[in-house]
Amino acid sequence: MLKTTDIKVKDMMSEPHKVRETLSIHEAIDLMRKEKIDFLSITDDKDVIRGVLTENDLLKIVRPESPSILGSATWIDHVKKERINAPIREIMHTKFASISPEESIQSAFKIMHANNYKMLHVVDEKHRLLGIIRIRDVFKRLAEQKE
Secondary structure, three states: OOOOOEEHHHOOOOOOOEEOOOOOOHHHHHHHHHHOOOOEEEOOOOEEEEEEEEEHHHHOEEOOOOOOOOOOOHHHHOOOOHHOOOOOHHOOOOOOOOOOOOOOOHHHHHHHHOOOOOOOEOOOOOEEEEEEHHHEHHHHHHHHHHH
């Protein structure tokens, strides 16, 4: 039986959805709805990770009574009109955790637990984004290996 200390992050990581910080809020919401994702990784032209934009970040700019904009076909009605064309750098957050692809899944779990994160960015020594590791994807893959 494989132990989490034996499994490397690189073996469980997946492709991130990378965008630039100049992407508008409007475009980010459209992309997230189209791809059915709840966050975007923001990188520069050298793929260095600069920030993260989550559905929760977007919810901060909608009316409080609107439970979710990504599931709504009329999401634009909920966004404050003056913000819709603003770049995502205005609302993205720059506090995030990352991990090396050579680290163990156990190390990834410890970082996620300590920071209350559901995912980590996988970066190389120059902080270039290589992938992401999501806790739910790891659990799914581990469950599939048992069968």
